[in-house]
Amino acid sequence: MFVLDSRLQQDSLVLGELALCQLLLSKDANYPWFILVPKRAEVSELFDLDVHEQQQLWQETTLLAEALKASYGADKMNVATLGNVVSQLHMHVIVRRRDDAAWPAPVWGKCPPVAYTDAQLQAVRQRVRDLGLAGYQEA
Numbered sequence: 001m002f003v004l005d006s007r008l009q010q011d012s013l014v015l016g017e018l019a020l021c022q023l024l025l026s027k028d029a030n031y032p033w034f035i036l037v038p039k040r041a042e043v044s045e046l047f048d049l050d051v052h053e054q055q056q057l058w059q060e061t062t063l064l065a066e067a068l069k070a071s072y073g074a075d076k077m078n079v080a081t082l083g084n085v086v087s088q089l090h091m092h093v094i095v096r097r098r099d100d101a102a103w104p105a106p107v108w109g110k111c112p113p114v115a116y117t118d119a120q121l122q123a124v125r126q127r128v129r130d131l132g133l134a135g136y137q138e139a
Helices: 006-011 051-072 118-131
Strands: 012-017 021-026 033-038 076-080 091-096
Touching: 006 012, 012 118, 021 051, 021 118, 033 051, 051 076, 051 091, 051 118
Parallel strands: none
Antiparallel strands: 012 021, 021 033, 033 091, 076 091
């Protein structure tokens, strides 16, 4: 049974679901920082998914990254799966702009996280709705 890692629960908000993945938003308003987590139990590596699921993860990641790049006017999209702290497989999809708080450095640990206001969070939720992601269902 799929259970979201406690650290991901602590550090992010569930926005909704795609066919394979849960879509999360990092609780750091410094950057539009989204996380895709395959809804599969005890999966820590890409190769733990079967071939179809690997393709689905990449399709959902690509769809999200392309839509976010256009919506936010990104200078660069950072897409990564690391898992050094959280072993549950998750894909970071981070919008980067030359004027963001950490540019050009990585976002991890560069700046203290800034909490979203209710208005900012509602704006992000609306922006995600407006992306028109295939199969997206809001939480």
